Amino acid sequence: MIDIKGLTVRYGKKVALDNLDLNVGDGEHLILMGPNGSGKTTLLRALLGLVAHEGEIRLNGKPTTALTRRELAREIAYVPQIFSTPYTFTVKEFVSMGLYSLTREWWIEDERIYDTLNEVGIYELHEKTINTLSGGELQKAIIARALIQDSNYILMDEPTAHLDIRSTQEVLEVISNFRDKGIIIVSHDLNAINKMGGNVLLIKNGKMVFKGTKAHPDFKSRIADTFETRISEIGDFLYFPLS
Amino acid sequence: MRFSPFIFIIFLFFLTIVNVLVSLSIGPVHIPVKEILKNIYLYAFNKGPNWTISTIIFYIRLPRIVLAVIIGMILGVSGLVTQTVFKNPLGDPYLTGVSSGAAVGAAIGFLVSPFLVPVLAFVFAMLAVGISFLISRSDGEVNTEMLILAGVSVSFLFSAVASYIIYLKVANLRGVLFWLLGGLYGATWTDDFWLFIALLVIFPLMVYFRRELDIMLMGDEQAKSLGVSTGRVKTVTLLVSSLITSLAVSVVGIIGFIGLVSPHIGRKIVGESHRFLVFVAPLIGANILLVSDTIARSTPQGEIPVGIITSFIGAPVLIYLLYRRRKM
Numbered sequence: 021m022i023d024i025k026g027l028t029v030r031y032g033k034k035v036a037l038d039n040l041d042l043n044v045g046d047g048e049h050l051i052l053m054g055p056n057g058s059g060k061t062t063l064l065r066a067l068l069g070l071v072a073h074e075g076e077i078r079l080n081g082k083p084t085t086a087l088t089r090r091e092l093a094r095e096i097a098y099v100p101q102i103f104s105t106p107y108t109f110t111v112k113e114f115v116s117m118g119l120y121s122l123t124r125e126w127w128i129e130d131e132r133i134y135d136t137l138n139e140v141g142i143y144e145l146h147e148k149t150i151n152t153l154s155g156g157e158l159q160k161a162i163i164a165r166a167l168i169q170d171s172n173y174i175l176m177d178e179p180t181a182h183l184d185i186r187s188t189q190e191v192l193e194v195i196s197n198f199r200d201k202g203i204i205i206v207s208h209d210l211n212a213i214n215k216m217g218g219n220v221l222l223i224k225n226g227k228m229v230f231k232g233t234k235a236h237p238d239f240k241s242r243i244a245d246t247f248e249t250r251i252s253e254i255g256d257f258l259y260f261p262l263s
Numbered sequence: 264m265r266f267s268p269f270i271f272i273i274f275l276f277f278l279t280i281v282n283v284l285v286s287l288s289i290g291p292v293h294i295p296v297k298e299i300l301k302n303i304y305l306y307a308f309n310k311g312p313n314w315t316i317s318t319i320i321f322y323i324r325l326p327r328i329v330l331a332v333i334i335g336m337i338l339g340v341s342g343l344v345t346q347t348v349f350k351n352p353l354g355d356p357y358l359t360g361v362s363s364g365a366a367v368g369a370a371i372g373f374l375v376s377p378f379l380v381p382v383l384a385f386v387f388a389m390l391a392v393g394i395s396f397l398i399s400r401s402d403g404e405v406n407t408e409m410l411i412l413a414g415v416s417v418s419f420l421f422s423a424v425a426s427y428i429i430y431l432k433v434a435n436l437r438g439v440l441f442w443l444l445g446g447l448y449g450a451t452w453t454d455d456f457w458l459f460i461a462l463l464v465i466f467p468l469m470v471y472f473r474r475e476l477d478i479m480l481m482g483d484e485q486a487k488s489l490g491v492s493t494g495r496v497k498t499v500t501l502l503v504s505s506l507i508t509s510l511a512v513s514v515v516g517i518i519g520f521i522g523l524v525s526p527h528i529g530r531k532i533v534g535e536s537h538r539f540l541v542f543v544a545p546l547i548g549a550n551i552l553l554v555s556d557t558i559a560r561s562t563p564q565g566e567i568p569v570g571i572i573t574s575f576i577g578a579p580v581l582i583y584l585l586y587r588r589r590k591m
Contacts (some may be wrong), residue, residue: 068488072402093490100485107480107535117478121490124474169489 026075029062036062038226049218052206059226060206064175093121097166099176108149111161118168140164156187173202180212222246268539275546286328286557327450331556332549333458337511339548341504342522347476348497349407355522356508359414363421364391365512370428373439381513388509391421404494444568445518447556454514465507473537518570520577521548527584
């Protein structure tokens with residue numbers, strides 16, 4: 021259970037998150053939406069202990085500031101926005117980095133790594149180097165690295181950005197299998213959001229403006245308000261049948 | 264080209280031994296390798312070795328050769344850590360101000376008394392490093408981007424001071440220049456002992472941190488989210504490598520290019536993983552410095568500063584590696 025109370029993050033004079041209250045239950049899937057600069061990524065960064073914040077973030081009752089990095093990594097894993105990398109780690113080496121918080125003897129954990137790669141569907145890539153992967157393959161490797169951390173929560177920053185339709189579908193399928201994990205996903209991809217279950221959280225200017233399901237009667241109008249556009253313009257995207 | 268890392272490490276180990284033997288045989292008096300092995304055996308078991316040869320081996324050539332191996336290893340592993348922590352392929356262990364600080368100390372030393380050169384070089388190197396670290400602290404952590412800029416700025420400042428002293432005050436210009444370009448001519452078993460202790464500090468530490476160093480290549484944000492205390496790792500590794508490098512510089516002067524080029528060669532052969540690189544980079548450094556020093560002490564002109572040779576070998580290698588990377 022993530023329990024956020026009065027969370028405020030400032031970058032200099034700019035207030036990125038303004039007195040935010042939020043609960044995320046165990047196993048809850050939460051989609052985080054909001055305009056650019058609304059504070060979505062800052063919320064993820066605060067949860068990961070990457071930015072200084074006011075207010076309190078409690079994990080199962082314990083404030084995150086009282087946890088070491090290693091302890092926090094056992095609770096919350098992170099799937100960053102896809103990146104390009106010059107490094108020639110193999111997929112296996114890369115995914116094994118997720119074991120850091122759990123063990124110092126990562127080289128005896130082959131089975132665990134292969135199981136995770138299978139779960140995400142990229143076992144056959146384990147000897148390829150990460151600088152040669154396609155966007156979809158790398159995204160799945162990043163997800164595998166977070167998955168092997170064996171945490172209760174995974175935070176994902178735009179997991180379907182820059183992916184083609186097929187890769188998006190595959191990544192979404194992988195994510196939808198994480199039923200026992202709490203997941204917070206930042207996304208702008210309306211098609212993807214449409215496919216995902218769970219609640220939607222809308223934030224704007226560092227404040228929460230809506231939390232509820234996509235079936236909520238106000239959902240569409242709140243989205244239109246938040247993004248300052250008309251329902252008719254987003255209507256075509258939302259509930260666009262993907263399959 | 265990527266070899267099996269284990270085999271390559273074993274290969275480097277034997278290459279070092281071969282290099283040591285070859286280097287032992289080269290000098291004003293040529294001693295065949297067979298003769299060396301025979302004398303080592305006779306000396307070790309106290310069976311009446313040839314004392315002339317033994318003296319040359321154990322009191323003249325070996326201390327210097329051992330020093331080359333130790334210093335090469337220190338520079339190789341420090342260079343590796345610097346490049347990784349700064350995420351900068353041009354990183355070398357002098358980046359935090361070590362070399363220019365040491366130059367100021369050495370210049371003052373030549374002014375006052377040559378015996379003070381090593382001590383003052385070490386003290387001023389640490390002073391420069393200390394200033395760089397103080398400038399680049401933010402939120403109780405070392406900010407590596409700031410540290411590069413601070414190191415460069417501090418280096419310029421200390422270089423200016425060193426140049427001023429050398430240009431206006433120092434009479435023994437040739438001596439200073441020789442020191443600045445680095446040389447192992449003064450090697451003694453005492454030097455070897457102390458630098459071996461230094462190697463025993465830095466090397467196991469970097470082996471211990473090999474996992475963290477791998478993960479930190481992915482960037483601070485990811486490393487932290489995976490559970491790495493990046494601030495602590497950076498501070499400890501950079502401080503220790505600066506300290507140990509300062510110690511090395513205070514004994515042998517500023518030997519360039521080893522710290523820069525050894526990790527690059529290592530990466531080309533065994534890949535990025537520090538699990539292997541922490542062994543490979545120092546062994547490559549040891550071999551380059553040993554070969555360079557053997558050349559430096561046996562040119563027709565007599566002894567020349569080893570820094571000249573390492574740059575002559577290092578620069579083309581680096582250019583070749585960059586050229587290969589561009590073609591990829």
